[in-house]
Every structure is written in structure tokens, then in C-alpha cells.
Amino acid sequence: MTGEKPIFDRVGLIGLGLIGSSMAWAMKRRNIAGHIAGYARSEQTRARAMELGFLDSAHESAAACATDCDLVVLCTPLGVYRQIGEEIAPVLKSGAIVSDVGSTKVSVINALSPVMPEGIHLLPGHPVAGTENSGPDAGFETLFDDRYTILTPLSDTPTAVVDRLRAFWEACGAMVEIMDAEHHDRVLAITSHLPHLIAYTIVGTASDLENQLAREQADETDMVKTSDVIRFSAGGFRDFTRIAGSDPVMWRDVFLNNREAVLEMLGRFSEDLVALQRAVRWSDGDKLEEWFTRTRGIRRSIVEQKQAGTFIAMETGDDD
């Protein structure tokens, strides 16, 4: 697309972690932004971003970064959105789009709507993509390719604004879906937030158990076998550890900002877990087999819809 007019003349990225840096790389891959401005709280991150070369300019405040931008994207943990919104509000260019990449959407509207000036278009977004790594070195230009980015327009968002941000994300490689914020938060609560909470839980449970097993073995024999849980993690556990290796502050804020939907999904999950627990306790093999057969069908749908990730062909040694 080089040579064509960029979709936005100036884009400001507030936050330069995995998502912010990947957005910059994706913009640079094609001629999506005339100028990419960036801000991160830490001087070290800003310097590293300039060194890596994914920004055209780094700024010492969110307001300086947002000045004159046609698109400003918040890429920080959700907990600081309100504060950033207040900081950038006075400098926003008339007609600018303010968006974000947060994993919850109702709370984003609640945090930013009240502080956005007249003539600014708030259009929250969520690229459903990521890795377990974080920080400016973690970004790469293909992160959003063939992944969904969800946009959640407000009732008064002009269609032209939605179309423009859709074109932006499609140029970054993504498939774009439009939905309302409440629906987003429920769907993501089950597909992302609850899986993370469960993974965080079991990895903590296993860690406690491992410490206990190590103490027991130390009592019984001369040889302390530590790290059994880690060594035998190829049996399924390591997939959970990868999820549970995600950024702690980002995820703390996700749970604080999508509490109701997460608690609802957790309630549904707990009911089902108790039912399967009962089947195990009472050796109800038919119920177990029937349940496991149904879930296998869902996995196949994901593979067919090409959302399974590249590891399908590459990976070995994952369950049994």
C-alpha cells in the first residue's frame, strides 16, 4: 500500500507493550499511518521503543502524544484509562477518534465517555490476539493477522467513523466484528476471562501442592524431588501455565472491570464442574464419555474455522 494515502495522518499510541508495539509494527508494514506517536510511563520503555524503531516520535506525556492525532489508541491496563482520558481530553483534535485495545468494553465506555469533549468520537475496540509475552520487545507485525478485532460503537457513533476504524484494523491484518459492549463482555468473559482465571487458579493450586509433596518426600527419603509438577507438565498443565504467565496487572484490571460477567460465567462453570465431579465420584463412565465426546466436536469446529493457531501442526507432546 506504500504510495497510497495513509488511513490516518497521525496515530497516537498510549502504552507501548505487546499490543501497542504490535500495532505500530502492523501500521509500518503497510502505509497505514502518516506518523506514529507513542507514549509510555517509563522513560526506559520510550527509549527502547525508539531504539527498536516502531515509533516516529516518543513523548513524555499522554497529552503530548495525543496532540494533533487523528486516532488515539489506549494500550495500557484498564485501570488507568480514566486518568489518561482526563489528561488527553484538553488537547484532542476536533473530529479525532479515541479507541483502545482493552479486554472489557462496558467499563471502558463508562470510564471514558464522561471525560470526552464534544466533537471527539469514542469508539472502543478489542483485538482478540496476544501472546504470553509483554513489553515493547514482545510486539510483531503479524500479531493481528487473521484474528478478530471487535469494535463496540456507541449509539451515536457515526457510521463513517466505524468504517474508518474498521479499515484501519483490516489494514493491520485483522477481521473486524461489530457488536454492542454488553455482548462483547459476556462472550469474552467465557472465551477469555474465565479461562484465564481458571488457569491462574490451577497453577497456584499446583504450586502449593508441589511444595507440600517436596516436604513430604524430604521427610521420607534422602532425596528431595522438587519440581515434579513442572517436570511432568507436558500432560496438560503446561497449557494452563502459558495462559497463567500473562501480564498480572493487565489481568487484575480485566477482572476488576468485568466483574459481573465473570462471576456469572464462573457460576455456570462451577455448576458443571460439580456435575462432573459427581460423575467421577460415582464412577458414572457414561456421563463422562458423553460430555467428553461433545467437547471434542467443539474443538473440531475451531480447527475447521482456522482459529486453532499455528501450533496444531508444530506441537508435540501435549496431552495423554
Place this chain on the structure above:
Amino acid sequence: MTGEKPIFDRVGLIGLGLIGSSMAWAMKRRNIAGHIAGYARSEQTRARAMELGFLDSAHESAAACATDCDLVVLCTPLGVYRQIGEEIAPVLKSGAIVSDVGSTKVSVINALSPVMPEGIHLLPGHPVAGTENSGPDAGFETLFDDRYTILTPLSDTPTAVVDRLRAFWEACGAMVEIMDAEHHDRVLAITSHLPHLIAYTIVGTASDLENQLAREQADETDMVKTSDVIRFSAGGFRDFTRIAGSDPVMWRDVFLNNREAVLEMLGRFSEDLVALQRAVRWSDGDKLEEWFTRTRGIRRSIVEQKQAGTFIAMETGDDD
């Protein structure tokens, strides 16, 4: 190793799924077995195995397969071990080793010990390796490379027998660990069985929710958006679906055969989940962040110990 004497003159594989076929390929990669005999219940599987070329002979009964073997390995679901043990007992060669690849070990000893004749060495094993795929086409020669295989000798198993089976598995590419069956069952309950039960649960929960959401949307709008859960699975859910895509009969038998340890681990997990649920409900950000930071450290240990799998470098788009 071609040219050297094989470790076993004749190996019999009872069951030709992912693990059985991978063992055959691993044996063929080096000169580990003079002859590989195989048995599967289905005629189609036996024919396919011969067609793929990983067996030297296919047999129509477990007994025919086990005849004259120096090593017989059960690679079937756990539920049929006892029956197979009874079938092969009369034909086992004196001094033969009978082993297996099942995911539980106490139940294997309980099932097979009573039916093994004098002069036969029962030495249960468990390669902690696998993929979500099953059947004779799923096998590959590198499945066990750099993965642990656990052997759980009985109190009267001669050291020479353990050493020989250890050499066999090491030649197949595995790292071998010796532990008692009870310890195995507890460690695997937390690293493998509980993760599978949880993954099976949440995928079922999500499937039910998706059906409900689709119905609600059909009421509200003209457009039914099906498969939201599948389409946005890159947010974490898809890792669970991969685990929940594992063989239903095999896993039914795992839970039926390691009930006590699984229920114990489930109890520990549920306590921790309730604690985190409470932290979400009461917006206890400090507790969440502290827990998530601890689990991230465990992930790093797995990566450092090279048990993270090949997807670390390859994969994109997995959480957020």
C-alpha cells in the same frame, strides 16, 4: 544404532493408537526391536497399521500378538487392561516384561498383578507425551523425544528389568523417571487429569452458553450470530478446547481409575477458585495481582526447563 543388537528381540503392542503407533515408529527409528508385533481390536486399524508400515506383523488377538514377545506393552484405554491381562497370561514367555502406557498406575497394578503368571515381570510405565489426535495415523517417531516416561516398579521388580525398560525408553528418545505408583497418580492428577477435567468442563459450559446467546440474539435481532465462542476463542479458550479434544474413552477411563487423587486435587482447586472468586467479587485487586504474579514465575520455570513445547517460538495470538 543399526547393526547393534536390539534391546528386545520381539515387542508386542496391544493397541495401535497415537501412543502405540508412535512407539513403533520410535522403535523403527533406531534398532530397538528385532520384530514389532501389533494388535488392535478393529480389523481396519490393523490393516491401516500394516499399510502405514510401522508393524512387522499384525495379529487378530492380543494373545497371538503377545506370543513369544520379550516385551508386551498395553496401549489401550485402561478399562480393558484386566481383560487383556487375562487373555495374554497363558501365552506369555517366561521372563517377559509386561508394561503399559496408561495415565494412571495404581489401578494398573491392581488390574494386572493378580493375573500375571509366575516368572513374568510387570513393570507399568507412562510416557507423559501426546497430542490431541488419536488413531494409528496420529503416531510419529519423535513423540517421546525429550519428554518424561515414568516407570513405577513393584517392590519385587528386579533392578535388571527396570534398567532394561529404561534403556528401551531412552532409546525411544525419552527421559526416564522412576517413582512409586501412588506418587505418580498424585502428581499426574494435578498436572494432567485435573487440567483435562477442567478443560472438558469449561468447553461444555461455553457450548451451552453459546447456544443460549444465539437464541437470545435471534429473539432480539434479525441476525443470528452463531459461533461467537468459537470465533473469539483466540482469547484463551482455544487452549482449553485442544485439551478437551482428547480421546473421550481414554479419558473416561483415566478418571474412573484415578478417582481418589482426582477428587483430592479437585477439592484443592475448588478452594482456591472460591478464594479468587471472592477477590473478584470484592474487587480485591491486590490479592489478584499477587496471585497472578506468583503463577507467572511458575511459567518461567517451565520455559527454563525446556518443557514448554515447540509452540513458544511459533505461536501467535493466544491471550489478551
